[in-house]
Amino acid sequence: xxxxxxxxxxxxxxxxxxxxxxxxxVGVDNDQxxxxxxxxxxxxxxxxxxxxxxxxxxxxxxxIAGNREIDVIIAGPPCQGFSLxxxxxxxxxRNRLYLAVIEMVKEYKPKGFIIENVPGMTTLYQGQxxxxxxxxxxxxxxxxxxxxxIAADYGVPQMRKRLxxxxxxxxxxxxxxxxxxxxxxTYRTCRDAISDLPTRTDRLGEETxxxxxxxxxEYQKLMRGNNTVLHNHVATDHKQFVIDTIALVPEGGxxxxxxxxxxxxxxxxxxxxxxxxxxxxxxxxxxHRNIFHYELNRIPTVREDARIQSFPDDFVFTGTKTQQSRQxxxxxxxxxxxxxxxxxxxIISEGGxxxxxx
Numbered sequence: 001x002x003x004x005x006x007x008x009x010x011x012x013x014x015x016x017x018x019x020x021x022x023x024x025x026v027g028v029d030n031d032q033x034x035x036x037x038x039x040x041x042x043x044x045x046x047x048x049x050x051x052x053x054x055x056x057x058x059x060x061x062x063x064i065a066g067n068r069e070i071d072v073i074i075a076g077p078p079c080q081g082f083s084l085x086x087x088x089x090x091x092x093x094r095n096r097l098y099l100a101v102i103e104m105v106k107e108y109k110p111k112g113f114i115i116e117n118v119p120g121m122t123t124l125y126q127g128q129x130x131x132x133x134x135x136x137x138x139x140x141x142x143x144x145x146x147x148x149x150i151a152a153d154y155g156v157p158q159m160r161k162r163l164x165x166x167x168x169x170x171x172x173x174x175x176x177x178x179x180x181x182x183x184x185x186t187y188r189t190c191r192d193a194i195s196d197l198p199t200r201t202d203r204l205g206e207e208t209x210x211x212x213x214x215x216x217x218e219y220q221k222l223m224r225g226n227n228t229v230l231h232n233h234v235a236t237d238h239k240q241f242v243i244d245t246i247a248l249v250p251e252g253g254x255x256x257x258x259x260x261x262x263x264x265x266x267x268x269x270x271x272x273x274x275x276x277x278x279x280x281x282x283x284x285x286x287x288h289r290n291i292f293h294y295e296l297n298r299i300p301t302v303r304e305d306a307r308i309q310s311f312p313d314d315f316v317f318t319g320t321k322t323q324q325s326r327q328x329x330x331x332x333x334x335x336x337x338x339x340x341x342x343x344x345x346x347i348i349s350e351g352g353x354x355x356x357x358x
């Protein structure tokens with residue numbers, strides 16, 4: 001089945017859909033660095049730098065798709081506008097990017113769609129924004145539900161939460177979210193994810209490397225696949241005061257564990273946080289340098305963050321290190337995307353079988 005990815009970023013969600021068996025035709029975004037990464041890793045999919053609020057973007061997507069049917073649309077539109085405009089001004093131009101997704105679904109009438117967003121949208125204006133989104137999609141012919149999913153439930157070594165809207169065309173079936181594959185007792189941990197990677201204490205700045213040891217866990221084997229070259233594993237050369245400060249923070253600790261007089265420059269809830277190696281990671285950030293390795297006195301490399309996000313090692317990030325960190329941090333974990341893609345495929349396939357019986 002063919003899919004298009006709107007607000008694709010580097011393509012974490014569509015990578016998961018690829019692994020579920022979908023053909024990704026195009027990814028649309030306005031971040032060229034992220035699109036460069038998208039194109040490199042999506043088997044011939046086009047990375048389109050365009051504004052989704054403009055009609056010509058719709059025409060360009062049609063041109064790229066050609067005569068191929070668009071079976072599924074996946075999207076991660078920003079929702080900042082809603083926090084300013086409120087439910088009564090849903091059609092305000094500040095919400096144009098979210099509205100563009102609704103228009104795209106109206107245009108293509110795909111069999112199904114997935115929209116992901118921040119969990120806070122469920123409570124924005126007492127849930128009125130969420131309810132309006134549900135209402136509008138139902139009005140154009142879709143059964144739709146939403147749910148907050150935890151990435152760790154689907155094998156991602158990270159406690160990342162995302163609000164997921166799943167829509168299924170009414171003639172096909174009803175939404176159903178994938179069942180969790182892991183429990184808190186079996187969650188994959190930071191050590192499960194990255195303990196096989198070189199420490200990088202001796203080769204800080206080299207862009208490519210080789211593995212220094214065999215994989216130690218099933219997850220590390222999964223992430224390596226048949227890959228032989230280690231990309232994006234460049235350590236940050238911190239100032240000495242940063243190294244000295246984080247060295248005083250125990251595994252799983254933060255600024256509250258520092259002795260008096262240490263780390264005074266950073267005193268907010270995420271400051272000087274050291275990961276707990278025996279638990280899933282906190283949400284991977286976009287490179288703000290507040291979360292440190294569970295054992296080493298540095299922040300994680302782009303590859304370590306990518307592992308924690310469930311990007312396989314053959315998914316190569318391009319651009320500057322800052323751009324790479326932003327791409328990783330903004331992405332939907334591919335394993336979560338794969339679980340959603342497989343569930344969507346099952347629902348659509350079963351719906352098609354029912355149609356044939358009729």
